[in-house]
Every structure is written in C-alpha cells, then in structure tokens.
Amino acid sequence: MKECRQVASAIRGMKIRGAPLVGVAAAYAIALTAHHSKAKTKKELRKEIEESASLLKKTRPTAVNLFWAVDRIMQKACETIGTAKTVAEAVVEEANKMADEDVETNRKIGEHGAALLNDGDVILTHCNAGSLATVDYGTALGVVRAAWEQGKKVRVFATETRPKLQGARLTAYELKRDGVPVTLVTDGMVGYVMYNRLVDKVIVGADRIVRDAVINKIGTYTNAVLAKEHDIPFYVAAPKSTFDLTHKSTDIIIEERSSKEVTCINSRRIAPEGVNVLNPAFDVTPLKYVTAVICESGVLSREALGRLAANL
Amino acid sequence: MKECRQVASAIRGMKIRGAPLVGVAAAYAIALTAHHSKAKTKKELRKEIEESASLLKKTRPTAVNLFWAVDRIMQKACETIGTAKTVAEAVVEEANKMADEDVETNRKIGEHGAALLNDGDVILTHCNAGSLATVDYGTALGVVRAAWEQGKKVRVFATETRPKLQGARLTAYELKRDGVPVTLVTDGMVGYVMYNRLVDKVIVGADRIVRDAVINKIGTYTNAVLAKEHDIPFYVAAPKSTFDLTHKSTDIIIEERSSKEVTCINSRRIAPEGVNVLNPAFDVTPLKYVTAVICESGVLSREALGRLAANL
Numbered sequence: 001m002k003e004c005r006q007v008a009s010a011i012r013g014m015k016i017r018g019a020p021l022v023g024v025a026a027a028y029a030i031a032l033t034a035h036h037s038k039a040k041t042k043k044e045l046r047k048e049i050e051e052s053a054s055l056l057k058k059t060r061p062t063a064v065n066l067f068w069a070v071d072r073i074m075q076k077a078c079e080t081i082g083t084a085k086t087v088a089e090a091v092v093e094e095a096n097k098m099a100d101e102d103v104e105t106n107r108k109i110g111e112h113g114a115a116l117l118n119d120g121d122v123i124l125t126h127c128n129a130g131s132l133a134t135v136d137y138g139t140a141l142g143v144v145r146a147a148w149e150q151g152k153k154v155r156v157f158a159t160e161t162r163p164k165l166q167g168a169r170l171t172a173y174e175l176k177r178d179g180v181p182v183t184l185v186t187d188g189m190v191g192y193v194m195y196n197r198l199v200d201k202v203i204v205g206a207d208r209i210v211r212d213a214v215i216n217k218i219g220t221y222t223n224a225v226l227a228k229e230h231d232i233p234f235y236v237a238a239p240k241s242t243f244d245l246t247h248k249s250t251d252i253i254i255e256e257r258s259s260k261e262v263t264c265i266n267s268r269r270i271a272p273e274g275v276n277v278l279n280p281a282f283d284v285t286p287l288k289y290v291t292a293v294i295c296e297s298g299v300l301s302r303e304a305l306g307r308l309a310a311n312l
Numbered sequence: 313m314k315e316c317r318q319v320a321s322a323i324r325g326m327k328i329r330g331a332p333l334v335g336v337a338a339a340y341a342i343a344l345t346a347h348h349s350k351a352k353t354k355k356e357l358r359k360e361i362e363e364s365a366s367l368l369k370k371t372r373p374t375a376v377n378l379f380w381a382v383d384r385i386m387q388k389a390c391e392t393i394g395t396a397k398t399v400a401e402a403v404v405e406e407a408n409k410m411a412d413e414d415v416e417t418n419r420k421i422g423e424h425g426a427a428l429l430n431d432g433d434v435i436l437t438h439c440n441a442g443s444l445a446t447v448d449y450g451t452a453l454g455v456v457r458a459a460w461e462q463g464k465k466v467r468v469f470a471t472e473t474r475p476k477l478q479g480a481r482l483t484a485y486e487l488k489r490d491g492v493p494v495t496l497v498t499d500g501m502v503g504y505v506m507y508n509r510l511v512d513k514v515i516v517g518a519d520r521i522v523r524d525a526v527i528n529k530i531g532t533y534t535n536a537v538l539a540k541e542h543d544i545p546f547y548v549a550a551p552k553s554t555f556d557l558t559h560k561s562t563d564i565i566i567e568e569r570s571s572k573e574v575t576c577i578n579s580r581r582i583a584p585e586g587v588n589v590l591n592p593a594f595d596v597t598p599l600k601y602v603t604a605v606i607c608e609s610g611v612l613s614r615e616a617l618g619r620l621a622a623n624l
Contacts, residue, residue, distance in 0.1 A: 126500075157590075160574070160583070162474060162498035168575070168583040176584055183588045186474035186574060187500035188438075188531025192595040195533060219500025221507060225541045226534060262472070262498060263480070265577045271472070271480040272488055276495045278469075283504040 003036065004029040004052040011059040011066070014164060018133020019207045019242055020106075023065030024099050026056045030073045031095040034088035045084040049077050049091070061253040062215060062282045063207035064244045069098060099135045105239045106137035108296040113143030113203065113237055114150055116292075116299065121147075121200045124157040124193065127217035128170035129205025129237065139237040140203040141174060143294060148180050155181040157199055161219060162187055163261040163279065187219050194230040202227045206238035207282055209293060211309035213249040214238075214285045224289035233291040240295050245309040255281040315348065316341040316364040323371040323378070326476060330445020331519045331554055332418075335377030336411050338368045342385045343407035346400035357396040361389050361403070373565040374527060374594045375519035376556045381410060411447045417551045418449040420608040425455030425515065425549055426462055428604075428611065433459075433512045436469040436505065439529035440482035441517025441549065451549040452515040453486060455606060460492050467493040469511055473531060474499055475573040475591065499531050506542040514539045518550035519594055521605060523621035525561040526550075526597045536601035545603040552607050557621040567593040 001007050007029035010016045016025045033052040039045035053070045060066060073094055080090040117123070123144055127133075130141030137145060147154050156175055161167035168184055175182035185193060193199055202223055208215040214236050227234040244252075259277035263269055271277075293300045300308070313319050319341035322328045328337045345364040351357035365382045372378060385406055392402040429435070435456055439445075442453030449457060459466050468487055473479035480496055487494035497505060505511055514535055520527040526548050539546040556564075571589035575581055583589075605612045612620065 159500070160474070162472070162500060165582050168587075172587045173584045176587055181588070183590050184574060184583055185590050186530070187498065188471070188474060188534050189590060189592065189595075191534030191537055192530060192592055193590070195596065218498070218504060222500050222503030222534065222538060225503055226537055229537045229541070262496060265582065266580050268578045268580075270477050270577065271496055272485045275480075275484045275488055276493070278495050278497050278501060278505070280501065280504055283501075284507065 002032065004033045004055060007032070008055050008059050011056070017166070018128065019063035019065040019205065020102050020134040020139065020239055021132070022060070022063055023069035023241060024095070024102050024135050026066050027069045027073045027095040027098045029056055030070065031092045034077070034091040037084070037088060039084050042084050042087055045087055046077060049074065060255055062255045065241050068241045072098065102135040102239070103137055105296040106134050106139055106142040109139055109237050109239065109294055110137060110142035110146030112298050113235065113294040114146035114152070116235065116294070117143070117147040117152055117154055117201065119152045120154070121152070122155045122157065122198060124159070124190065124199040124202045124223070125171060126159045126167065126204045126220055126223050127161045128166040128174070130171055130174045132170045132174060133205060138174075139205045139239065141171065143203055143237050144175070144180060145178065148178070155183070157183050157185055157193055159185055159187050159190060159219065159223070161217060166217070187222070190223050190226050194226050194232060199232060202232060202234045203237055206236050206242045208252060209236070209238060209243050209245070210247045210249050210252060211245045212287055214287070214290055214293070215249065215252055215254070215282050216285065218280055218283050221283040221285045221289075224285045228289050234289055235292055235294055236290055237294040240297065245312050249284045249286070254283070257281050314344065316345045316367060319344070320367045320371050323368070329478070330440065331375035331377040331517065332414055332446040332451065332551055333444075334372070334375055335381035335553060336407070336414050336447050338378050339381045339385045339407040339410045341368055342382065343404045346389070346403040349396070349400060351396045354396050354399055357399055358389060361386065372567055374567045377553050380553045384410065414447040414551070415449055417608040418446055418451055418454040421451055421549050421551065421606055422449060422454035422458030424610050425547065425606040426458035426464070428547065428606070429455070429459040429464055429466055429513065431464045432466070433464070434467045434469065434510060436471070436502065436511040436514045436535070437483060438471045438479065438516045438532055438535050439473045440478040440486070442483055442486045444482045444486060445517060450486075451517045451551065453483065455515050455549050456487070456492060457490065460490070467495070469495050469497055469505055471497055471499050471502060471531065471535070473529060478529070499534070502535050502538050506538050506544060511544060513545045513547060515547045515549055518548050518554045520564060521548070521550060521555050521557070522559045522561050522564060523557045524599055526599070526602055526605070527561065527564055527566070527594050528597065530592055530595050533595040533597045536597045540601050546601055547604055547606055548602055549606040552609065557624050561596045561598070566595070569593050
C-alpha cells in the first residue's frame with residue numbers, strides 16, 4: 001500500500017485486523033502521508049497529517065489501539081521542531097519505533113504469560129491474537145509461543161470464530177506453521193470441550209480494556225462464561241496500548257458490521273435472502289470473568305487492574 | 313427414494329435430519345422394503361426387514377428416535393398374523409400411522425409450550441427443530457408456531473449452528489416463510505444477545521433425553537450454560553419417542569462426524585489443509601440447566617422428569 005487511503009480501506013475491510021496491528025498500520029499510514037507529502041511548510045504538512053488521522057479514526061470504532069496510535073503519531077508531529085521534512089522524518093521514525101515496540105511488547109507478554117502455563121497444558125483461544133494480529137509474535141499466541149519455546153509441550157484449541165473465521169484461517173495456520181499442536185473447533189463446541197475437561201486455560205487478546213470489562217472479538221464473552229462455569233482460568237493477553245481505564249464498557253461503541261459477513265461465506269449465501277441479521281464485531285466481558293490480564297509489565301489480577309483504574 | 317438403502321444413505325449424509333424425522337423416515341424405509349418385497353413367505357419377508365433394520369440402525373448412533381422407530385416397525389412385523397402380503401401392508405400402515413402421530417404429537421407439544429410464552433416474548437432457538445426436522449410443524453418451532461397462531465407476537469433469534477448451518481439454512485427459512493420475525497446470529501453471539509437482555513426464553517429440540525441430561529445438537533450445552541448465567545428459562549421441546557430414561561448420559565455414543573464439515577463450507581476450504589479438527593455432532597446438557605421438557609403429555613419440570621426416570 002502506497003497511501004493512507006489504501007491502508008484506511010484495508011482496515012475498514014478487515015484485510016488488516018487485530019488491535020495492535022491496526023494501531024501500527026495506522027501509524028504507518030500517516031507516515032506514508034508524511035513521507036510522500038509535497039508540503040512546503042510544517043503547517044501544510046500538519047494539515048495533511050490531520051486529514052489522514054481523521055480518515056483513519058473513522059475506519060473502526062471499537063479497538064482503542066487505533067486511536068492510541070494515531071494520537072501518538074499526531075503528538076510526535078506536533079512536538080517536532082524544524083522543517084516539514086524534519087517533521088515527516090520524525091513521523092516515519094515514530095512509526096518504525098512503534099512497530100519495533102510492538103514486537104518487544106509481545107515478547108514480554110509472552111514471557112510473563114508463559115510462566116502461567118504448565119508443561120502439557122491445553123489452551124483454548126478465540127479469534128486470532130497471533131503474529132497476524134500484531135507486528136509479530138502475537139499477544140495470546142505470543143504466550144503460547146513463549147511457552148512452546150521454553151519446551152513446554154502445550155496444545156491449543158482454536159475456535160473458528162464466525163463470522164470472519166479468523167480462528168480457522170489465521171490461528172490454525174499460524175500454529176500449524178510453527179508446529180504447535182492445534183485442534184480447530186466451531187464456536188458452539190466450546191461448551192463440549194470444557195464439559196469434557198479437554199482444556200486447562202483460556203487465553204484471548206483484547207481490543208479495548210476498560211475499567212469494568214474487556215472488549216474483544218464477538219464470542220469472547222460466551223467463552224468467558226463457559227470458563228467460569230467450568231472453573232477454567234480465563235486470561236486476557238494485551239499490550240497496555242489496549243488499556244482505556246478512564247472509560248467503562250457502556251461508553252464504548254460496539255461496531256456493527258455488514259450482515260453479509262454472516263449470510264455469505266466466500267461470497268456464497270448460506271442463509272435465505274433478506275433474513276434479518278445481528279452482527280456485532282465485539283462483545284463485553286465483565287472483569288468478574290477475567291482471571292488476569294497479561295501485559296508487558298506483568299500479570300495483573302482483576303483486583304490489580306481495578307486498583308490501576310481507581311488511581312487514574 | 314425408492315429403496316431402504318437410499319434412505320439410509322440420506323440419513324447418514326444428513327440429507328434427512330432431525331430426530332423425529334429420522335425416526336419416521338427409517339420407518340418408511342422399512343415400509344419400502346416390505347412393500348417392494350418379492351418374498352413368498354413371512355419368514356423371507358422378516359429376514360429382508362431385519363436386514364433393512366440393521367442397515368438403518370448403523371446410520372447414526374446418537375438420536376434415539378431412529379432406534380425407537382425401527383424397533384416399533386419390527387415389532388409390528390413380528391406380531392402381525394397372516395401372509396407376507398398382510399405383514400407388508402401392516403408395516404406400511406404402521407409407518408403411515410407414525411407419520412400422522414408425529415404431526416399430532418408436535419401439535420400437542422406446540423399447545424403445551426405456547427402456554428409458557430407471553431405476547432412479545434423473544435425466543436432463542438438452536439439448530440432446526442422445525443417442520444424440516446419432523447414430519448410437520450416441528451417441536452421447538454412448533455411451540456413458536458402455536459404461540460404465533462394464538463396471536464402472540466413472538467420473535468426468534470436463530471443461531472446459525474455450525475458446522476452444518478441448520479439454523480441459517482432451515483430455521484431462518486421456515487420462520488421467514490411463515491412470517492415469524494427471525495434474526496440470525498452466529499453461535500458465538502449468544503452470549504452477547506443474552507448479556508444485552510435481547511431474549512426471554514430458549515427453546516431447543518432434543519435427540520435423546522436420558523435420565524440425567526438432554527443430548528442435542530452440538531452447541532446446545534453452550535447455550536444452556538449461558539441461559540443459566542443470565543437467568544433465562546431453557547426449555548427442551550421433544551416427543552416422548554426421544555425419551556430414553558433407562559440410560560444415563562455416559563451410556564450414549566456421541567457421534568463424531570467428518571472433519572470436512574468444519575474445514576469446508578459449500579465444498580470450499582476455510583481452514584488450512586491437514587489441520588486437526590474435533591467434530592462431535594451432539595453435546596450433553598445436564599438436567600440442572602433445563603427448566604422443563606415440553607412433550608405431548610405436557611410440561612415436565614426437571615423434578616417431574618427425575619421422578620419419571622426413578623419410577624422406571
């Protein structure tokens with residue numbers, strides 16, 4: 001992609017997805033604007049950057065990393081002293097820095113999370129919070145990877161994650177490629193899997209962590225309720241750029257996407273024409289279902305997260 | 313279909329599905345054998361019928377109606393006095409009778425169940441327990457139909473029910489055709505729907521009701537756990553031919569079907585080649601999650617069902 005508009009379109013159409021990746025991609029989208037700009041003055045450049053930022057912020061409403069990343073790049077553009085060229089260079093540099101940081105962050109999340117896993121553990125994950133949802137390594141799958149690299153023989157159940165099938169298409173692919181044993185199940189099978197004691201822990205990513213809840217891919221809440229019913233620990237692995245602790249869950253817009261995502265698979269209809277459809281892209285998992293949040297600073301219990309929010 | 317073998321193949325391949333419909337179809341499959349038989353003696357005919365019965369019983373292991381129906385037809389064949397022709401006619405007549413009874417049973421289930429529904433209620437159903445899963449009218453959808461016919465303005469959430477998508481393909485179609493407002497959701501959205509208080513009651517069918525549990529389409533248990541967590545009544549609508557109260561859930565074989573049902577949709581792959589898959593066709597919902605079973609005799613509370621089992 002060579003210009004911001006293409007990146008915005010790819011984010012909107014979920015060709016680029018995964019909260020951390022969307023954030024860094026948005027940063028690079030502004031970097032593209034800055035790098036290719038013909039602006040003579042800093043003021044002109046800043047106007048172009050602001051337009052790009054505004055376009056990007058309208059792509060998807062729920063994951064906070066997008067807003068965090070765009071704001072960070074904007075901040076950099078505003079505080080950089082010098083010519084338009086200097087500002088453009090600073091913006092590109094900041095995007096590169098964010099990309100590097102994302103990988104570093106994921107490695108740390110992996111390290112902290114792997115300490116929670118035992119040799120032989122079977123992990124259930126939902127959607128894709130892997131290297132394809134981040135710059136590299138992944139958050140939830142980063143934890144699995146780190147444990148695997150430490151020689152722990154973990155195995156994974158991946159839910160297919162309808163409607164967009166990120167579990168079937170991406171998580172199954174990633175883990176298979178890395179040689180981590182993975183079993184694909186449909187979303188409705190999670191109850192069966194837990195009832196039959198086939199999993200030890202659940203680890204998912206997050207699109208936004210607010211003071212009272214984790215907002216993540218639709219289906220996460222269903223899995224969290226099932227985990228609680230079966231006394232299975234439910235972990236959320238996410239960078240601090242996902243934290244939005246000044247807000248509560250009712251403040252957040254849950255994106256409603258096209259009904260076609262549900263009624264068509266690979267462009268072929270699987271439901272009658274004209275049927276009414278609900279297609280929220282995310283759901284809200286209250287903190288009472290979350291055992292702990294694994295971030296780059298360590299493992300935060302529900303209580304620790306509550307204290308963090310209270311101190312803001 | 314003109315011979316038993318074709319019916320058996322259609323049941324195995326789920327071209328004919330739904331526990332009550334499978335039962336009646338199996339009865340008719342034996343009736344086809346009897347009707348077209350060139351057997352000269354009753355003994356010869358009985359051997360042909362036994363072969364058909366044996367073939368049918370091997371098609372699918374979990375739903376009990378299949379075995380119930382085949383045994384009932386066999387019983388008829390055994391107890392009928394007269395020539396081979398008389399026996400064949402009795403078998404055909406019995407199959408017709410079972411088909412008529414199925415519709416009558418569903419009407420009664422509908423009547424009993426409709427009394428539980430209020431005007432304006434929103435019902436969540438899973439898979440398809442409608443006219444396409446029975447001879448006509450349906451069990452879970454029979455309850456919805458009966459309420460609708462009584463003028464109660466009910467609405468339905470239909471889960472798409474992966475992997476075979478009976479909710480998207482059949483339930484959404486049936487209800488739309490009848491003018492009952494229906495909204496299609498993916499299986500993972502049930503948590504979201506309940507969390508947002510969008511449904512008042514859950515009604516599902518059953519493939520086998522044992523003394524401690526309801527065995528039904530995979531995903532039923534997930535929905536039942538969610539219903540309990542949200543204090544939403546969870547009803548099972550099924551004819552008494554589904555009851556198998558001398559057995560308990562651990563006695564029952566849960567059919568594991570081809571991984572292709574999960575990895576392919578409309579013959580197109582949605583997951584990487586060679587990925588490991590779990591594909592149980594059913595799950596077990598312990599009675600503690602079931603508010604009541606609606607059958608042709610009335611509404612049986614969990615306790616009443618327990619007493620029924622204890623008295624066997």
